[in-house]
Amino acid sequence: MKIVKNVLCILFGLMFINAGLDKIFHYMPMPKMTAEQMKLMEAFVRISWLMPLVGTIEFLGGLLFALPKYRALGAIVILPVMVGIIAHNAIFEPSGLVIALPFFLINLWIIGDNWHKYKPMVNE
Numbered sequence: 001m002k003i004v005k006n007v008l009c010i011l012f013g014l015m016f017i018n019a020g021l022d023k024i025f026h027y028m029p030m031p032k033m034t035a036e037q038m039k040l041m042e043a044f045v046r047i048s049w050l051m052p053l054v055g056t057i058e059f060l061g062g063l064l065f066a067l068p069k070y071r072a073l074g075a076i077v078i079l080p081v082m083v084g085i086i087a088h089n090a091i092f093e094p095s096g097l098v099i100a101l102p103f104f105l106i107n108l109w110i111i112g113d114n115w116h117k118y119k120p121m122v123n124e
Helices: 002-025 034-046 050-066 068-092 094-115 115-122
Strands: none
Touching: 002 050, 002 068, 002 094, 034 050, 034 068, 050 068, 068 094, 068 115, 094 115
16 A cells, blocks of 8 residues: 555656646646636736746645655645645536546545644644
């Protein structure tokens, strides 16, 4: 089971490293978007610092998630991004939940697996 967890975490981390780098360097093609999605993207572009910030968080979170020593920190760093991805897919692209939901569950699994590391932060 440890090997399966490590492989899933490395793939998860690499996916977020790639997504983060793409938000900064724009090397992957954009899919066709609906008019509503275009409005949302225009808003993101107007806030010029937003996408590089999200990309940096995705890159760092993915890197931390892929490294076993820092996996617990990476899982917490990437959690808000995952919540945003789930919300975006649920509202705009429900077919994307097929990919997003398993990644979200992997993130929750790693958080649950490392709960002992977070416990001192929430205890009195």
